[in-house]
Amino acid sequence: MAAADSHAYHPDMAKNITQNQLTGEIGEAAVRLRFLKIGFQFDVRSRLEAGIDAIAEVMLQGRPLAHMIAVQVKATKTGQHAGEDATGFHYLLRTEDLDYWRGSNLPVIIVLYREADDSFYWKEVPIGDAPAERRLNFSKKDDVLDESCVDRLAALTVPKAGFGYYVPPLGGGEEGLVNILPIALPKEVFVSTTPHSHAQAVAILLEDDEPARFDWVIKGSAFWSFHDPRKTVCRKIVDLDQVEAIDVEHLAYHEDEDERNTFAHLLRKTLQHQVRGELSWNKDRKLFYFRARAENTTRVFKYPSAKKNTEADVVNVARNKTDKERVEFVRHHAFVPRFESFFAEWFLVVEPTYFFTTNGFTPHTYPDALLSGKKRLDNSSALRGQVIMWHRFLASLEPKQDLFAAASEELRISFGEPPAIALPTRVPEDAWGSQRKTDDEDDDEDLLNWA
Template structure:
């Protein structure tokens, strides 16, 4: 009995890859034309205006490669593809733009590269190697405008409207929702902060940290007519003032006083959560744990050690999450501006010798906006004290022989200032990040492994 005709698995995978490309191109509002007689080009994408429905006769040629075998040297963030010399010669010789799309249809994922742009560098052309970065090179609806830029002449004048899709845009501003309504000012003979703390110690009473000295005055959110403040203030000089008069004053000096008090409050709010201020780097960072073990907050590692790649069993450095926090005033409101960063130490405390190199390296790795947003949201959670649980009365029976003095105290929420949710906006048009973030070709082919900059 004669064997029946067959269509192989490779053909089926190839067809699945084409189907995936067709679907994504259709979602863009562009036109997909498959080529059934081809020698290295599987289809054409024609630019179309999804509002006017006009087609442009401007095309991008597409070569599709589908299947696991094309994902060489794959990591969580990258993979490689080696072009055949004949294919590369063919793609480069024409006058139409050519894109290579490598896909894994079973996972509904595809990645793309503009062949002629990528291989402008003779060294890359000689190697025939393409390094795909999974986040940057994802082939998806948001790729639409970058594809159109390849196909359309510079002077075409064709405008593609933003994709009609609702999106929430998050800022890095968190509103100050509550602060003390009164501030106090008193005359003092003391001129240095350590003199004030010495008086607190002599009084055997603990002084609160929300104060500062300026010229001959001491300013605080605490009533200065009560001990231990009476030890550092001249009797009868205390003024009870409206905080709003200073917060929204047109006088720069008054605003300066308000911000200084806010900074003192912020420092205390963060101190309770194991966060310190680094004066040299001008940022706040998560302090090391006592045993130098990893610490996580909200699922993110905020303190972690990294081993040397050159010397076994040696810690190369410790990474602490950090942020620059700056008070800003817009309209009728005050905000804290959050700029996520990192802090690097060699032993948990002393600054790493290669601090700047490591910071540059990790920022290159985390250019994706989603990573940046998650870090901003982490600081939002810290500032809103999401992970602080108030003290609760212990329900166990207390023994006459039991001493609770050594039990670890729980952290009390800070109540002098508070924040609301981070400022965000809902828009009805989608502007894909890949359109307005720096393009791969304007970054001077930053192809080298940035891990090389994370010195041991």
């Protein structure tokens, strides 16, 4: 009898494809079909992918737009998502995935597919300079991957950086507001030489008996300011015989980009001086925020809006839901300023945001989750209102014209109305996320749930 063939087939030696692998392949195929049905292209990457399964491309009536979205698919056969109930659930991102995605030059979304009920949910992943948050909260109403989310997905590919971004119109959709304010500049800039560095100049002013002022810049040995240093405490940090006034346009529109950058810095320092009684500057987050008047106390700013007089709680105290004496955090209206010049004019780009403290004065230790949660609640109406509010506030700081005012009233930079543009079509509200209308108190209660 012949010996048994040592290479004969044995069932135990066969290669097996695991159930998880099958589920993953089914999930990718199902998500690809879903994207195709809503009118997007969907190209699956190779097996060498490290955290992005596919690239979705936005199409307009079958025409590819070269607007791309990176997609990571997470598929499961059965079972519940974490914290799942009738309204939603949450998903915890892996730290290594989040670190990988944050370097992406494309918007990144995660799609959760469950084979048992053929459900698809999606969420944008915070990348770039966005606050790092591992926990994503999904709404079963708002975050379904179907035809209703096309505008929101497409909106992810529109950059909100540069000179300004469009704040979508309300109601009829005929007019949009741009978050830039034209700047009216003083006619002159005072320049001089100085023997001091910036740090040395600051120390000299702080040690002096006169009130210090810092609406100036020092670059190398050059001193720039919109105010005449010979008439203020700054005479102690400049060479007085070298002070001269020059036309502002010479520096504002200089050919050298470094000179224009220095001028932009001077604008920011001047604005900081003008608002010093009302706003604080946070150098870490590079933003202005409303000062609290007292510890754990709400502050209201009243101003004329687009149609009527209104008011905003620009400092809002969030208290514990069960223990009303306990303050969880204080939320301040804030904005990130950016000064840009184009078309022979300077503008202040206003990026509305929020700043969080523990009592109105001490910065909050963990503000990122609070900020991310609050911004998720903001819709186009909130953004539009904040741009208008900041313009009204900045305009309110201008010195009033008075025939009996002192002749020495210092010149200030002032701001024009944010420009409005006519839009051919209405920007859908759902492109800005949730349409739920809330007031600040409701928002802060939701933040307490997320924090």
